[in-house]
Amino acid sequence: MDNPLSETPKGQLSARIRRDIEQRILLGEWAPGFRIPMERELMETYGCARMTVNKALSALAASGLIERRRKAGSFVSQPLSQSAVIEIPDVRAEVEAIGQAYRLEVISRQQRRSTRADMERLNVQSPRQVLAVHCRHFAGLRVHAFEDRLIDLVSVPDAAEIAFADEPPGTWLRGHVPWSEAENRISALNADASLADRLGVKQGSACLQVERSTWRGKRPITAVRMFYPGETYRLIAHFSPKGDVPRREPA
Template sequence: MAETQSDTLKLDGAGPVYDQIRRAIRDLVVGGAWPPGTPVPPEHALMEQLGTSRMTVHRALVQLAREGLITRRRRSGTVVASPPASHAMFDILSIPEEIERLGQDYAYEILAREVGKVSPEVAERFGLKRSDRIVHLLVLHRGDGRPHVLEERIIHLAAVAAAAGEFFAEVPPGDWLLQNSLWSQAEHAISAVGASVQEAGLLEIAETEPCLLVERRTWNQDRPVTAVRLLYPGPRHRFVGRFGPYGPA
């Protein structure tokens, strides 16, 4: 199979050889000839077929991995990557709906739940007062059994008192809040971050793999309702915002 795939690679003769290899593979991926999950020929097979050095082939594959077109794994080899999941930037996201739209089976696990006053670490991370009473949650959401996003959330009990007695066994926290609280304002912030050792372990990614951090806060009038940090494995996700001159479309 690898030999057949390498035979389909045609270099165009324009520019550095590594870039010709990159473009040839990119065109096969983008054009659908190599769908997601297709094994990419190993470096030695590409060397022999294209008559070039291993360093040149390696450079092309590294660039393709940076572009998110291929996924390289030491034990299982290199495969064509799945397209990144798209998310609406302006919505209050229902994570179960987000995963189901991808055609995946949704599941979640409450990893930690604490009720009461704010710890110094949580107060600093979320910009809270030490006197605030909250529910603090850590939740892992999965799609088809694979970690999709790690959620850390605080719920202000002054705004949503019922959260103190809720264990979220049937409905994940975000969806429960949409059903049991009101909000009038929301704020989003998106940044690129590195995962901590614990976060990387939970998301089943390398410690060096970049992540997208979505931070959201909601208020009902001037009263804070919830704040959440959603950590997504970067190469598997992208966020989309469509808007017009009068705001989100």
């Protein structure tokens, strides 16, 4: 059968088309940069009207998974895209936005079989190879953040080859791995001796901790703990109800 949709239709046609294409992208069949068949082809593939295909593709474009250009066609996004700039800030951009020179210092980088603690952080049951990276992000001479990251090498095998000498792990991941879900957990804590030393602050001073887990479908990609000196750092999120993108009024 030509039609790649499941034989027992459930739900809206446009939603099923969307899921079908989404799966091809998330499972890697259609890699970043791949040119998606155009609407007039897909409408034959799925045997439906062009508006129906358009609805599916428009939704995918709105969610950032694909990018569309007239005349050129529709392309699978490079994972970086503009996705969720608010929720997952780029550390380097963050530092440079405040006019400071960015510098990355990798403290340690270790590939290992996951410990019990690692598996808990990644929320997985089975042992696997993981990459643990500790690094510091500098804004000028000041420490902007300390990062404690764990990468699932099953989901991201390419990471094993990356030294992260120049590009921060978070930036590299955003540029190479598409993600579908993430979770931030934010808390405050008093810096212990070790953390105080790493951040260059006094022991006991308040720090902001952002723990973030990222998944592609059900597979974990990475779990990271970012520590910021609390006095200076502010996590800012601008938003509208139900995830609306704030719209600018035409002048």
